Amino acid sequence: MSRNYLGVDIGGTFIKLGIVDDAGNVSMRREVPIDRSGSKTVMETLMQGIDDLLADSGFGADAFEGIGVSAAGCINTTKGCVAENGGNVPNWSFTSVTGPLTERYGIGATIANDGNCVALAEAWIGAAQGIRDVICVVLGTGVGGGIISGGHLIEGSHGFGGEIGHFPTHADLLMTGEKKWGSHYETFASTGALVRRALTSGKDWLNGKEIFEAASSGDADALGILDGWTTEIAAGITGLVHIFDPAVVLIGGGVSAQEELLVKPVRAKVLETVTPDMAAELQVKAAALGNSAGMVGAVKYFIDRTGGGSAL
Numbered sequence: 001m002s003r004n005y006l007g008v009d010i011g012g013t014f015i016k017l018g019i020v021d022d023a024g025n026v027s028m029r030r031e032v033p034i035d036r037s038g039s040k041t042v043m044e045t046l047m048q049g050i051d052d053l054l055a056d057s058g059f060g061a062d063a064f065e066g067i068g069v070s071a072a073g074c075i076n077t078t079k080g081c082v083a084e085n086g087g088n089v090p091n092w093s094f095t096s097v098t099g100p101l102t103e104r105y106g107i108g109a110t111i112a113n114d115g116n117c118v119a120l121a122e123a124w125i126g127a128a129q130g131i132r133d134v135i136c137v138v139l140g141t142g143v144g145g146g147i148i149s150g151g152h153l154i155e156g157s158h159g160f161g162g163e164i165g166h167f168p169t170h171a172d173l174l175m176t177g178e179k180k181w182g183s184h185y186e187t188f189a190s191t192g193a194l195v196r197r198a199l200t201s202g203k204d205w206l207n208g209k210e211i212f213e214a215a216s217s218g219d220a221d222a223l224g225i226l227d228g229w230t231t232e233i234a235a236g237i238t239g240l241v242h243i244f245d246p247a248v249v250l251i252g253g254g255v256s257a258q259e260e261l262l263v264k265p266v267r268a269k270v271l272e273t274v275t276p277d278m279a280a281e282l283q284v285k286a287a288a289l290g291n292s293a294g295m296v297g298a299v300k301y302f303i304d305r306t307g308g309g310s311a312l
Helices: 042-057 098-105 114-125 185-189 191-200 208-216 220-244 259-273 290-306
Strands: 004-010 014-021 026-033 067-071 109-113 134-139 143-149 248-252 283-286
Touching: 004 042, 004 114, 004 290, 014 042, 014 290, 026 042, 026 290, 042 098, 067 098, 067 114, 067 290, 098 109, 109 114, 109 290, 114 134, 114 143, 114 248, 114 290, 134 220, 143 185, 143 220, 185 191, 185 220, 191 208, 191 220, 208 220, 208 259, 220 248, 220 259, 248 259, 259 283
Parallel strands: 004 067, 067 109, 134 248, 248 283
Antiparallel strands: 004 014, 014 026, 134 143
16 A cells, blocks of 8 residues: 655745655645735745645545655755745745645655756656666756765755755856856856846847747757857756766756756756767767656655655
8 A cells, every 4th residue: 555645846936735655756736826015924825735635635634654855945955944944935944844744744745956956856756767876957937956975865964965056167156146157167057147148149039939939940040049048058067977976867846847948958968068988888868857846856856855654
């Protein structure tokens, strides 16, 4: 008989919730919008969402082994809370998460960074299933990711490990930009960076979808903008490959569906620029799990952290 868990994925706009079993299957999935007006906290929204999910399922919280939470921002996994950097989630910094959830529902809870959860999910049941050395790069408004080495998620001493969007790739800009992040990888490799490239080129494309559509129709300017952007993405991945020597690099985020215009050129550039020994068997491909990855990875993190049972 399978064990069931409550899976949660907290982003800047929505909280995704569902029931995830011990094989990674998701059921009763739903999304709850985050109140950005300030009248309701993220934790209040989350708990209401869990209450509604439990009511709809017909089960009490004690029917579940625990709650796995994936969340944006720097997550202190040892303390079960958000650190100072709360990402793009409103009023999220320094929020205690696992303690209040355990107190309310009487079952164990864990929380981990969303990029780390995506990596865990993909290595569990996704595009890197069964592979022990994986780098996952998640492209969105920023850049997130996770690193699995020797079958173990790299978390560091506080749970902050794997923040690949914040390693500097442009030394000349090291102390520039908001929060001195002008040199950081995500400044050049995010979808936001793609749109900025278009605007500084004098184009009025307002989002990545418009740029990809123009490129698909053969627009030379759009193709040039994408070429510069994919070079930035590939440069960061090349550095990570040389440090961690993965078997697979996964590209996640909504844009990863763009095989011809994103994944394929990034793959070619990475394989061209890494050392030949590392390029020989390296795979660079799109992640597979889409919007379910955060919830699934959050539950996998809970299982790995607690041995599968409810650790209060």
